[in-house]
Amino acid sequence: MSAAEPLEAAQSVPAGGINLADFCRLTGINANLAMMNTPESPSARRQRSRQQLLEVIRRENGVTRADLSLITGLSRSAVAEAVQDLMNERLIAEDVLSGGRGVGRGRPSALLVATGGDGHVVGIDFDHERVTVAVAQVDGQIRAEEHAAVNVDSEAAAALDVAAGMVHRLLGQTGLSLGEIRAVAAGVPAPLDIKTSRIHQASVLSGWVGLDPARELADRLGRPVVIGNDADLGAAGELRFGVAKGARDFIYVKASEGIGAGLVLGGSVYRGAAGAAGEIGHTRLGEQGAWCRCGNRGCLETVVSSTLVRQLMREIGLPAGRDEIFPLAEVALHPVIGRFIAEAGRTLGRVLADLSNCLNPGLIVLGGELGTAGEALADGVRESINRYAQPAIATAVEVKLAALGLRSELLGAIGLAGQHALLEI
Ligand SMILES: [Zn+2]
Structure with a gap:
């Protein structure tokens, strides 16, 4: 039997649907295999579609419903339904300032952007000689910010302690508790091993070699922390806000x-x-x-x-x-x-x-x-x-x-934290 035959058989399936036994008989596909490929439940599928759409909306920084359908492969009706749900929950909004655009021809339609929903995140920027910390809303609006001079390069433990102390102080100022912080993200001025997220270039940031900055910060804060390279976060900050x-x-x-x-x-x-x-x-x-x-x-x-x-x-x-x-x-x-x-x-x-x-x-x-x-x-x-x-x-x-001056990396960290907060919904 050639590989094309089952497909041809499947294409002859009458409109109106078919049960599993008939599908296997017509296509020659083993029933157990077919069961393994049985579509996930409608609620699981909706949840997955929703996560997928949120990720694309965040990544594209402005995307139309038609774009979403093209990018994700989801049907227009599935996109429309999920988009309406996400808008009702204030996780996304139509960007009325943009004037709209689209990948296809015809009248441009409204761009959808992530608004971040409710809640707060923390962004931390470790520069070579200074640490900056901010508490912000998930949509990037900064509530409180502080910086301190520290020899970050050679005094890793001190820099991490200072950052954690600043987080606690800023939370005190804003009247928030750590439990209300949905995500924490930090940038470090060194390459991060893509597999371990540890700093792996001995010559560049000597005091941090082999450290797992995410783990170190998480231990000090009692909250999960995501970590990024500072220039990558600067790019993300300018992409989202600059x-x-x-x-x-x-x-x-x-x-x-x-x-x-x-x-x-x-x-x-x-x-x-x-x-x-x-x-x-x-x-x-x-x-x-x-x-x-x-x-x-x-x-x-x-x-x-x-x-x-x-x-x-x-x-x-x-x-x-x-x-x-x-x-x-x-x-x-x-x-x-x-x-x-x-x-x-x-x-x-x-x-x-x-x-x-x-x-x-x-x-x-x-x-x-x-x-x-x-x-x-x-x-x-x-x-x-x-x-x-x-x-x-x-x-x-x-x-x-x-556009963000010395705060591109900090805002990139806040954006990254916001992104993780959204993905956990
Ligand atoms: Zn060099």
């Missing part, structure tokens, strides 16, 4: 003490085989450059970083505390610092031109501390991309500054 709304192929660059990229390809964050994709700070610019913390010489980070801006400011007698230098746009008006920022932009742009030749992004978002330098940095990046990327690739890519 300049990358609706972008499907873009690069987010976190340029602070170190430089990392969050890669969004085809609408999803790309983490690579080991979870370490986007470590552009360790792109080598030459054989004879300064030594880098990764053990190589001449890495991008050794010539472009906010640490170097601070160092230069001190050398020319300018105060270089955090309050004095951020946002960098004002400091960049100084002729010496301005030249450094412009050159930093061109050097960063050289690396981003090569990356663009590989990935053909539609957008590059410049975030992190250097991202606060304004157009001086962005102009340098554009100059190098126009000079070194293939013309068609250079034409396709827009370069923008992060």
Whole structure:
């Protein structure tokens, strides 16, 4: 019997349905196998469809009912029914500001966006020298936020303790209890092993090697915690709340003490085989450059970083505390610092031109501390991309500054927490 025969038999089934025994007789499929493939119960199917739709609505950041049907393969009536339920529960809404769009032809229909429902989440951003914590509503609205200076890189336990203490303090301020927090998410400035979520690059964040940050935080908070790489979360933050709304192929660059990229390809964050994709700070610019913390010489980070801006400011007698230098746009008006920022932009742009030749992004978002330098940095990046990327690739890519400033990663963490809260419904 050829493989096509059962299908042909099945296609001859009369309209109006068929019982299981007749189906097996006509198709030659073993009855036990057919039983294994018996459709799940209607309520289980509705629950699965609902989860699937919520995931797509969150991921697409604005999608029509027709798009949902195309993407999920669910029937239009099943989509309409589930969408109405989700709207009744205030988990999604029609985005009246967008004006609508659709993947098909004809009149654009309303875009559906996730609203997050009720409840609160916690987002934590571990930067190299500072921890920021916020309590927010599931839809991303921040209720309270606080930051503290800590040597995050080398004092992991202290940084985790400080973060946990801040969570408790912010909950006190907002009158919430930990039990009312539906999810906690945190970003760390290091590659995370894709299988274990542990930090696995000894050279980059020495104090955290082998640590399981999610477990450590969960132990301190008594709540489950999801963890992400900071640049990936920065990309997610700008995608959901910032300049990358609706972008499907873009690069987010976190340029602070170190430089990392969050890669969004085809609408999803790309983490690579080991979870370490986007470590552009360790792109080598030459054989004879300064030594880098990764053990190589001449890495991008050794010539472009906010640490170097601070160092230069001190050398020319300018105060270089955090309050004095951020946002960098004002400091960049100084002729010496301005030249450094412009050159930093061109050097960063050289690396981003090569990356663009590989990935053909539609957008590059410049975030992190250097991202606060304004157009001086962005102009340098554009100059190098126009000079070194293939013309068609250079034409396709827009370069923008992060809309969320130093909070892209924090808002990405809040978004991630909100996403987990939604998936648990
Ligand atoms: Zn390096």
